[in-house]
Amino acid sequence: MEYDAIILGGGPGGYSTAIRLGQNGKKALMIEADKVGGECLNYGCIPSKAVIEMADAIAYLKEMPGVSSSVTIDMKKWQEWKWGMINKLTSGVEKLVKSYGGEVVMGRGVIENSRSVKVNNETFSAKNIVIATGSIPSRIKGIDDVYYNKNILDVDHIPKSLIIIGGGYIGVELGTAFAKLGSEVTIIEMMPNILPGTDTDLSRFVDRRMSTLGIKVIVGAKVDRVTKEAGYSVSLSDGNVLKAELVVMTVGRQPNTQGFGLEKINPEMDGKFIKTDKRKRTSVEGVYAVGDVSGQPMLAHKAFYDAEIAADNISGKNAEVDYRAMPFVIYSDPEIATTGIKTDKFNNIPLATNGRALGMNYNQGVFRIYVDNEFVIKGGAFVAPRASELISEISLAVEAGLTSKDLGMTVHPHPTLSEGVKEAAEATYGRSLHYKSSR
């Protein structure tokens, strides 16, 4: 039989394309080489947040004044729980795909031409192909025998010491979590500051927090060599040698374009990414690409968005990528969440003015809403616990074209962290209730 679409990859981009196609009454075949759910559900977003959650809970009690507690961690048991949790999630996703009439084949799919894919020695054909092969961790040439996100999230014990190469969001998230779990953590970053690409007046809160957690951050440093012999030695180009039980490489991710026959159809590329238009079509007729492999930003929620666009176009509708606010979250301590674009018109609301945050023993962070000259909200940036859960109010405001007055005059429950959002909205027009700028 001929499918409406064959989807290469069962991660967030792939499985959501399959579900959306099913919802549109189309027949989809999803091919996954490893595990349904992809990097995100198995080795990335989901398990890393699970580690972070555990680490936060432990640190929370440990740092609460007047509380003393001793905690022991059995990582083997925890890993069992974690995989049980992930399997529930991924099997749920697979069931969902199938419930819409989608089929799932496990194996490595290889494109034969723009209308057929071979997997496990069987050739399937379809009107369309959707490439959703995601991304893989970037490597440094010559440094091979190290851990990546997948391995460190699967450890059976908390390492005594840990060197993280790369101070981007993955390195910061993992480093912070393992420091809270008791590892001695060193982060090595090539750029002059951690979280390159993030405003330093946002990342400084995280910087400071990492320092109080005892994380050693070495910036502007280049790694020359990593050797493994009863633990790891990391040689920096300035001659220093650092030793640790484990080394994790988190120097970014790159699109996965190898090993599935992409060269057979040879679509136009955009750097390392597959080039797509606003409808997520590649230069090859009938071939779409979604998610990480199709361009920045490499985020699961962007893949979900892409998937809906691609599925709609395959279903004969005219759909285009059209978002005005793409959220970006770093699960650091405190979390950093941004969305939309930055303008010069904003006022900072310090986290320390938020009663709920203080009650949580948090006082480092900031709320910001960016508006234009007509007070239409264009974006926002929060550094706060649960900033990830707060940012969508701003995305909605940007998408809907709300003004800061619309947000400021919307009742927010007290006491909540979300009041920070309201105060930041009010601050854009000088009417913040709980904070008066000293300027």
Place this chain on the structure above:
Amino acid sequence: MPTFKLPDIGEGVQEGEVVKWNVKQGDMVHKDDIIVEVMTDKVTVQIPSPFEGQVTKLYCKEGEITKVGSPLLDIGEPSVSASIEPAPRETTASEQIKEELTEKSSVLAPPGVRKLAREKGIDLSRVKGTGTGGRVTVKDVESFTAEPKEKIETAPVRSVAVERRVMELKGLRRLISEKMTKSKRNIPHYAVAEEIKMQEIMDFKEKLKNQGINLSYTPFFVKAAVAALKEYPYLNARSLEDGNFELLDYYNIGIAVDTVEGLTVAVVKQADKKSLTELSVEIEELAKRAREGKLKLDEVKDSTFTVTNVGSIGGIFSTPIINYPEVAIMGVHRIMDSPLGKYMYVTLSADHRLIDGAMAARFITRVKRYLEAPATLLV
């Protein structure tokens, strides 16, 4: 004080109608700001300001026709009052904050509304928002589709209380009026019709689709018309002012497009030299830009024969008016079911001064033969 005159827009355009002023007396304009929209032969041209300064006088009102070289407006030195900063707005933004430009022009419309508009092919910037702060709502988009917001209702969709009034024909409406009157007044029209069996062409389309080639019907109609025109060259001609006719040796096919402003004919040049796929791509692109009002002058001129597809809207049969000074126009209609299969009516209106009924009938028979055996269009 510089006076800005209607520039030569090219293509031999002598005059244009001022359809919209974007400035009024007293406004400050910057160089390259769009100051006025002028409609020439079915194309609206946006004219940018060549100078910076204050508008001191407008020479014509909206709806007036002005000739190339006649004054449009005076732009003077900025007056003192105009150079004063606008009243400061309520803001606590710190002193370091500089004015910044964000996409102010972006339409206030939430994602669901934007998606709907895209699916309906509606340019949101043309929809008047009735929501808070001018926000465009789903209802706005839906009613925009149902009835163009223009005062001119070519086809009232539902019975609304009609206000008795005199309707001044402006812009495209006026052009359509003039052209149609000229055509009907000068050309002794008649029409012939033929029934086309559509199964073959539908199967053919499906086969192409399975090869990844998605075509609409229009390129087939154009291709069939061109093939028949080559056999009956009298139909690819135009009437001259002196009462004679000029037979043409090229095939530029006009495609009638229904736009919010009214009927527009976009022209596929050298249609005989293009493949079905090329025709399809070009027609789609032209129609899209026609609906957006962005056709270039060159793209609405010099058609030699016109095809009007009525079927996509409704109606099983029509006798179209010839696109003056052409001598014939072909109407295609809705595909219908009968016990004998899918079929469609094709009509041809022709100029009897040049073309007798027998020739028109022969022509339309050829078109029928091509459409019923679409593979013949490829040889």
